[in-house]
Amino acid sequence: MSTPSHPPHEASPKRQAIVAAAARLFMADGYGKTSMDAIAREAAVSKATLYAHFASKDQLFATIVGDACGRIALQDGTFDTGVTDMRAALASIGERLLRFLLAAETQAIQRMVIAESQRFPELGAAFLAVGPQTFLSHLAEWLAAQSAAGRIRIADPAVAADQFGALLRPLLFLRALLSVPPAPSEAEILANVDAAVSLFLAACAARSEA
Amino acid sequence: MSTPSHPPHEASPKRQAIVAAAARLFMADGYGKTSMDAIAREAAVSKATLYAHFASKDQLFATIVGDACGRIALQDGTFDTGVTDMRAALASIGERLLRFLLAAETQAIQRMVIAESQRFPELGAAFLAVGPQTFLSHLAEWLAAQSAAGRIRIADPAVAADQFGALLRPLLFLRALLSVPPAPSEAEILANVDAAVSLFLAACAARSEA
DNA sequence: GTCTATAGGCCGATAGAC
DNA sequence: GTCTATCGGCCTATAGAC
Numbered sequence: 001m002s003t004p005s006h007p008p009h010e011a012s013p014k015r016q017a018i019v020a021a022a023a024r025l026f027m028a029d030g031y032g033k034t035s036m037d038a039i040a041r042e043a044a045v046s047k048a049t050l051y052a053h054f055a056s057k058d059q060l061f062a063t064i065v066g067d068a069c070g071r072i073a074l075q076d077g078t079f080d081t082g083v084t085d086m087r088a089a090l091a092s093i094g095e096r097l098l099r100f101l102l103a104a105e106t107q108a109i110q111r112m113v114i115a116e117s118q119r120f121p122e123l124g125a126a127f128l129a130v131g132p133q134t135f136l137s138h139l140a141e142w143l144a145a146q147s148a149a150g151r152i153r154i155a156d157p158a159v160a161a162d163q164f165g166a167l168l169r170p171l172l173f174l175r176a177l178l179s180v181p182p183a184p185s186e187a188e189i190l191a192n193v194d195a196a197v198s199l200f201l202a203a204c205a206a207r208s209e210a
Numbered sequence: 211m212s213t214p215s216h217p218p219h220e221a222s223p224k225r226q227a228i229v230a231a232a233a234r235l236f237m238a239d240g241y242g243k244t245s246m247d248a249i250a251r252e253a254a255v256s257k258a259t260l261y262a263h264f265a266s267k268d269q270l271f272a273t274i275v276g277d278a279c280g281r282i283a284l285q286d287g288t289f290d291t292g293v294t295d296m297r298a299a300l301a302s303i304g305e306r307l308l309r310f311l312l313a314a315e316t317q318a319i320q321r322m323v324i325a326e327s328q329r330f331p332e333l334g335a336a337f338l339a340v341g342p343q344t345f346l347s348h349l350a351e352w353l354a355a356q357s358a359a360g361r362i363r364i365a366d367p368a369v370a371a372d373q374f375g376a377l378l379r380p381l382l383f384l385r386a387l388l389s390v391p392p393a394p395s396e397a398e399i400l401a402n403v404d405a406a407v408s409l410f411l412a413a414c415a416a417r418s419e420a
Numbered sequence: 421g422t423c424t425a426t427a428g429g430c431c432g433a434t435a436g437a438c
Numbered sequence: 439g440t441c442t443a444t445c446g447g448c449c450t451a452t453a454g455a456c
Contacts (some may be wrong), residue, residue, distance in 0.1 A: 014421080030325065032242020046423050051422095051451065105456060115240060115325030117389040124388030132384055158407050162380045170376045174342055178334030179327040195369050203412035226439080246432060256441050261433065263439090427452075434445080 015053050017043040023064045027070035027108035031061055031116050056118070064122055065116075067107045073130040086151050087197060090164070093139070094193040098168045101183055102176050110177060117136040136161045152204045160204070223276055226297040227253040227264050233274045241271055241326050268330070274325075277337035278319045289352040296361050297411060300374070303349070304403040308378045312386050313395055320387060346371045362414045370414070377406035 021042035025034045027087055036057055040047045054060040083089045109127070117124035140161035147154040154160045172184055172192050231252035235244045246267055250257045264270040293299045310316055319337070327334035349393075350371035358365040364370045382394050382402050 012421090030242070030329075032240070033329070035448075037448080038229060044303075047450090048424085048452080049422055057450070061367060079267075111324055114321055115386055118321075119240075119243070124390045128385060128388055128390050132381060136381065163377055165403055165406065166376050166378075166380045167373060168376075169379060170372045171342060171346065175338060177324055177327075178338055180334045180338050195373065199373050199409070201414045202414075203409045222439090245430080247430080255431085258434080258442080259440050267432065421456105423454100423456075425453090425455105426452090428450095430449080431447085432445105433447105436441105437443105438439105438441080 013051070014043070014045050017054055017063065018045060018050055018060075019067070022060055025070065026061060026064055027068075027105065027110060030112065036060075037101070044100060045047070049177075061116070062120060064124065065109065065112055065120075068129050069130045072093075072106070072127075073134055079138060081145075083146065083151065086127055086146065087201060089146075090197045090200065091193055092100065094140075094164070094168055094196055095189070097135070097165070098173070098189055098193055101169065101173055102189070105115055107177060132165065154204060160200075164196065164200050167200060168193070170196075222263070224253070224255050224259055228255060228263055228270075229259055229274065229277070233278065234360075236274055236322060237278075237315070240322065242261055245395055246270075249321055260286050271326070271354055272330060272333065275322055275330075277318065278315070279323075279337050279340045282316070284320070289348060291355075293356065293361065296356065297407060299356075300407045300410065301403055303352075303392060304374070304406055305399070307345070307375070308383070308399055308403055311379065311383055312399070317386060342375070343385060349374065362411075364414060370410075374406065377410060378403070380406075 018039065022039045023043060024033075025202050030082055036047060039060075040050045043050070050060075054063065056180070057177045079093065080089055105181060113123050113127045136158070140157040143160050143164075144157040147157065170192050172188055176184055228249065231338045232244075232249045235249055235252060238268070244262060246257055249270075250260045253260070260270075264273065289303065290299055323333050344369070350367040352363050353370050353374075354367040356362045357367065380402050382398055386394055
């Protein structure tokens, strides 16, 4: 993140193996339980090689999480421009967001960043910037456009985007983040999206304030 | 949690010192970075005494987090029965919830439980039960009563409670959980509560469905 | 750059005296 | 129950040969 750290080639095969192994283990077991020995073993590389590519466990962790945050930003953030049915458009955006938030890799990253954000202060800020804030600013822009086109009534697009996003982190999302079974079912996901869209649209149809 | 574990007196002074020290250190540094040596030092007790009261680091951690979860449940869950102004009532409930979610101890517990919920499966379930689920079931009951009294229109109180709760975990809440400065200001807190109440009420005034 | 081998330290947990 | 002292192990990181 702060230190790109490519002393050898960025695309060195061993380096790629190390990154892949570290990502898998950090996400599965967290920072504390993952040892450099285990990463070296998983990557089929000696520990010395590992340390030739990454100066410390901290730096390796920061690199892995930074990469993962970058991957989040690459998620298709396109919002339809030729909208006619607001309910369908919001349902589509909401469903994509909720499914993304519940995906295994996203959940793993969230747990890691929340767990270590105090020890690695840049991590939380980086995640927030490339994840939630990027998504919300795109959504706010889109909402503003829909509002300007008269398809919805929104006073403050930024606030509205934040609220729509929050509605897609209901108890279902908490349950998943806390690893409490059962895993979210298809029906639950769709019901939560529908409820979020309904509440949001009902409010926007009814009022002109924020 | 599962193992009450009081071999000596539950209220033994040394035991209390251990619990206090462990709670402070676990919440500040997390499970991995907190050592039994540090806890013993902080509690002014030998490590052998520590192990006389708690069989292992895991068990001590589970006890501390279980206690903390129990303390959450003790939060004043009273909802006004003699309500006239729904906006004021919801604002009061919302403000108490958001301030609670942002409190330092609550944040520390959330980080710990999210971080270790995979290694300690009972932890996530216990937290969910005594925290969010207890609150939401009380809120749902209260909303049902208000709906029955004709002060609001709610089809599914459980869904509505979940949504009101979700609206009180906006970006502001994420920022705090990720330890990203600045700390939430008074104005931000009140603005977020007001926005949540406005959206919720506008939707409930406008529709009869969920 | 990559290996084998190991330094050096801290950790969780225990033995044994009182 | 509480202490002092210590074990055995695993961890991060490095030295030195190739």
